[in-house]
Amino acid sequence: MSWKLPIIYVLGTLLGVYFALNADGITQFVWKDIRPRGGADLLLHAAPAIWVLVAVMAAATAYSVVRALKRQHQPLWLGLLVLMPLILGFLTYSGAGSPRYVTLAFLFSATLIAAAPLVYGSLAGVVCERVGVVNIAIEGQLLFGAFTGIIVASAFGSPWLGLIAAPLAGALIGVLLAFFSVKYAVDQIIVGVVLNVLVLGITSFLLGTVVKANPSWNSIAYSLPVWEIPLLSQIPFIGPVFFRHTIIMYFLYALIIILTIMLFRSRWGLRMRSVGEHPKAADTVGINVNRTRFLNTILGSSLAGLGGAAFTIGANAVFTENISAGNGYIALAAMILGKWHPVGAMGAALMFGFASAIVDFLPLVATNPIDPSLLAMIPYIVTILAVAGFVGRSRPPAAENIPYIKS
Structure with missing residues (x-):
């Protein structure tokens, strides 16, 4: 009998009660x-309105408790019946009595933008860990992709060159990760942490020397254009949320579909998963285990590099020191919560992206000022709670972080 989820639902319902008791106005x-x-x-x-939402949450929580007593599985839809009313109640509470509007389309569009690097990073983790390589270096790959993307775009006057350079920068970090962890069997976690520190040091040094001497190399003038998809972008709510973005977002939509199909419905995906679950058996049927790990580590790292470009040329922003700000580690948490599945990782990344978007959105609508330092903690608090609540239900690939040495 597991009481983990029912307890989380009870806490969420109590939080909803707090919103209802303290909300005042329209x-x-x-x-x-x-x-x-x-x-x-x-x-x-x-x-x-919030009391109605609390009633829905309370009913879902009560049903969750009943299922826990019967030792039954807790379905996903039950969690959504608690989470979605809690989010709506929080927004209603935040905007109560404020003359400003709670613009839902803006909030969810900002959520997608904030989640894009996380989704790319989590997909990079899925590709790498499905072959048995723990990619702790996602943080460094995001950071190096963000740096290289805007530097190349600004130096050559073309955002498209920056878009090409970003995944190549991530792939370069992937080569280093694969070289040490696959070829020489160095502990993958240690290598990943070292690479993160290395990239942070290199980008900080170059930002303070080379880029400082050439400020035009770090310019928003060469950011990617926003493309509105004809007809689709005019649909109320759906259009502005999903179809008014840069090409990085549209490529992400396609990538999730393609990677899901390839991972579970192709020969390439079967080889990947066999190498990550039972490398000795894969070797027995003729699969080159270490080559498969090496190449897919580079592939996954290039996805993280492309995600890094979403911080700069994809968001009309200049590069600043440590612009990734721990998003690589949050992407790892999203991958684990998503159970090493592209769609699951995307869902978890969107949850973390929403937490990040709230940080920027709340000051625009809240009637009472909130300490910015407290707001900045929200994404990391959500990550800790999510990992504490759901990580125990996930099983990693069996051969993860185990070097394969052919006997």
Whole structure:
């Protein structure tokens, strides 16, 4: 009998009760577009609306407790019946009595933008760990991809060259990771941590010397353009959230679908998974285990490098020291929560991306000022709670972090 999830649901319901007791006034929602046009789309009396949401959460929590007593599995939809009303209640509470609008399309669009590097990083982890290589270096790959992408784009005056350079930068870190961990069987976690520190040092040094002497090499003038997909971008809510982004986001949509199909419905994916689960058996049927690990580590690292470009040329932002700010480690947590599956990793990354988007969104609508230092803690607190609540339910590939030495 596991009480982990029911306890989390009880805490979420109590948090909803707190929102209901302290909400006062009317919350103005705009959901059709990113910018309000012609007033609010929906007006809610905050306290009664939140109490309705609390009732839904309480019912779901009670059902979860019943299932725990019967030793039954806790379904995903039950968690969503607690999480979604909690999020809506939090937004209603935050905007209660404020003259400003709670723009849902803007918030969820910001969530996608914040989650993009996390999704790329978690997919990089999926590719690497499915072949048995722990990619702790995702943080460094994101950072190096962000740095290389904007430097190349600014130096050569083309964001498309920066888009090509970013995954190559990530692949370079992947080569180092594979060289030491696969070829020479050095502990993969130690190598990954060392590479993260190395990349942070290199980018900080170059930023303070070479880039400082050539400030035009770190310019937002060569960021990727935002493309609006015809017709689709005009759909209320869906259009501004999903179809008004740079090519990095559109490539991510395709990548999730392609990687899911290839990983579980192709010969390449079967070889990957066999190498990560039972390398000796894979070797017996003629698969070159270490070559498979080497190449796929480079492939996964290149995805993380491309995700790093989302921090700079994909977000119309300049490179700053340590711009990745621990997102590589959060991406690892998303991969684990997603059970080493591309779709699951994406879902967990979106949850963390929402936590990051809230940090920037709350000051725009909240009636009471919130300490920015407390807001900055939100993504990391969510990561800790998620890992504490769900990590025990995940099983990694059996041969992860175990070097294969052919006898």
